[in-house]
Amino acid sequence: MERYLILEDGTVFKGTAFGADTASTGEVVFNTGMTGYQEVLSDPSYCDQIITMTYPLIGNYGINRDDFESIEPAAAGMVVRELAEFPSNFRSDSTLCELFKAKGIPGIAGIDTRKLTRLIRSKGTVKGILTATGDQVNVEAEIRRLQEFEPKQDQVARVSTQRPYPSPGRGKRVVLIDYGMKHGILRELNKRNCDVLVVPYNTTADEILRWNPDGVMLSNGPGDPKDVPECTETVKALIGKVPIFGICLGHQLFALACGAETYKLKFGHRGGNQPVKDLMTGRSDITSQNHGYSVLEETLIGTRLKVTHKALNDGSVEGLMHLDVPAFTVQYHPEASPGPEDANHLFDRFIELMNTAEKELAHA
Numbered sequence: 014m015e016r017y018l019i020l021e022d023g024t025v026f027k028g029t030a031f032g033a034d035t036a037s038t039g040e041v042v043f044n045t046g047m048t049g050y051q052e053v054l055s056d057p058s059y060c061d062q063i064i065t066m067t068y069p070l071i072g073n074y075g076i077n078r079d080d081f082e083s084i085e086p087a088a089a090g091m092v093v094r095e096l097a098e099f100p101s102n103f104r105s106d107s108t109l110c111e112l113f114k115a116k117g118i119p120g121i122a123g124i125d126t127r128k129l130t131r132l133i134r135s136k137g138t139v140k141g142i143l144t145a146t147g148d149q150v151n152v153e154a155e156i157r158r159l160q161e162f163e164p165k166q167d168q169v170a171r172v173s174t175q176r177p178y179p180s181p182g183r184g185k186r187v188v189l190i191d192y193g194m195k196h197g198i199l200r201e202l203n204k205r206n207c208d209v210l211v212v213p214y215n216t217t218a219d220e221i222l223r224w225n226p227d228g229v230m231l232s233n234g235p236g237d238p239k240d241v242p243e244c245t246e247t248v249k250a251l252i253g254k255v256p257i258f259g260i261c262l263g264h265q266l267f268a269l270a271c272g273a274e275t276y277k278l279k280f281g282h283r284g285g286n287q288p289v290k291d292l293m294t295g296r297s298d299i300t301s302q303n304h305g306y307s308v309l310e311e312t313l314i315g316t317r318l319k320v321t322h323k324a325l326n327d328g329s330v331e332g333l334m335h336l337d338v339p340a341f342t343v344q345y346h347p348e349a350s351p352g353p354e355d356a357n358h359l360f361d362r363f364i365e366l367m368n369t370a371e372k373e374l375a376h377a
């Protein structure tokens with residue numbers, strides 16, 4: 014069955030439909046990972062986005078029970094060059110097409126994803142629509158609709174947990190604020206025996222501190238960090254009271270809370286092959302990334318933040334630390350899933366930070 018991908022600039026791609034037979038509208042972004050489509054499509058930070066995979070064969074190892082990064086994928090669709098209909102892997106228990114059907118997500122195959130990616134790289138992230146099959150498509154009308162389409166701003170509220178829940182351990186007590194958390198973050202904390210309490214994005218600082226945490230973890234999440242000013246206020250109220258570690262949206266909210274600014278990147282960083290330099294050690298990590306916004310470096314002047322990491326591709330800010338209180342954040346994903354685990358050690362650094370803060374408190 015035919016399906017179209019129509020972009021706001023008037024470009025029309027014709028392909029073959031897979032997944033749910035429904036139309037969908039969203040920002041079209043590209044991911045350069047060679048594997049990891051299951052983790053990518055279930056990463057809540059892709060909420061309302063149509064993801065183009067630049068690797069040409071997608072779905073070849075199927076979908077398995079272990080690699081989900083959330084229970085309900087929030088992506089608006091996927092664009093692939095070639096869809097594997099008969100996956101081959103011992104862990105596979107369904108096809109990508111079956112999963113998309115079950116979750117109501119549309120997909121399109123047979124697209125020149127190199128052309129689409131070049132277009133996004135030169136024009137910047139574009140809005141697009143995936144049509145339902147069998148519909149009479151009025152391209153002009155769809156383009157007009159797209160030009161007026163404004164992405165929703167309630168994405169964090171939609172993907173965050175509604176209620177707090179524990180993931181018990183006998184180690185450090187960590188309150189993990191869920192802005193659209195990838196399971197990988199929880200997995201890394203559990204691996205280190207943390208006693209984790211996952212809380213909704215709008216939990217107040219008072220409520221969080223009442224749990225007596227040894228540390229607070231700020232998760233990744235979808236959308237523009239400026240869409241959730243209440244979250245920035247909460248982070249502001251936590252800084253200096255408890256050790257903090259933030260990832261991606263958590264990093265951006267931390268920067269805003271400290272008085273810096275964020276901006277939208279031309280086409281974002283999405284993939285498992287993004288080099289980042291640690292300015293403190295000189296070491297470079299190949300990192301997993303998924304973000305469309307970034308911290309504006311010049312706005313750090315006058316804050317108590319120091320840049321600790323930079324992207325080697327475009328020089329953008331990839332990590333921050335607070336000069337006075339125990340808090341550090343990164344724009345990339347040390348939990349990987351998918352992608353390289355080079356930066357996993359940052360979770361150990363968080364445990365260290367909590368240990369040091371505890372010792373200092375004991376001597377105070």
Ligand SMILES: NC(=O)CC[C@H](N)C(=O)O
Pocket residue numbers: 058232233234235236237238260261262263303304305306307
């Ligand atoms: N993965 C994330 O947390 C992404 C943060 C933010 N939504 C961005 O696109 O920049």
